[in-house]
Amino acid sequence: MSIQDDLTAIQRRLDDLMRSLGTLENHVGHGLDMRRVRTDAEHLRDSLSLLRETAREERGGRPDAEMVTIPDAPYDPSLWKDAEDEGLGYQGRHAP
Template identity: 60%
Template sequence: MSVHDDLTAVQRCLDDLSRSVGRLEQQLGSDGLEMRRVRADAAHLKESVALLREATAQPATPRRPELLTIPDTPYDDSLWIDTDDEGLGARHRHAP
């Protein structure tokens, strides 16, 4: 089977699950915590399969990360006015 066929089969199963949960909800009521959890879990599964379907529909070309150029020029010293050098103590003081 292809991925598309498998996703279609999963979607059919989820539709059946949703109908069954609806029938259970009519019989048991929707007030209980357990029923709300089952309904929420079924909805999450449906959303996850939809996301998976979208991901497989896109081309499978690997995306290269965008390169960031870091300049060789020194940083502006005013960025570090209110900080201490870690492990070295305060600026302009001598170590013992």
């Protein structure tokens, strides 16, 4: 199953849970415990919505990684002629 299929299945189950909570609430009333359960279920719905948005951004936000081959041959030394060696200073200079 894909991530979207999993998220859709979870959404259906949460919808079923919310309907069941409505039925249960008719039987037990609107007490503190029932409000806590309903609030927790709403938090699950909010979290699932955020997760769905994150999955959508990750899927559509970046292309698949492309493999880059790095040759084994040494680099041309002229590429580094005017570059500093990090932490060592310019070539020919000495640390104090």
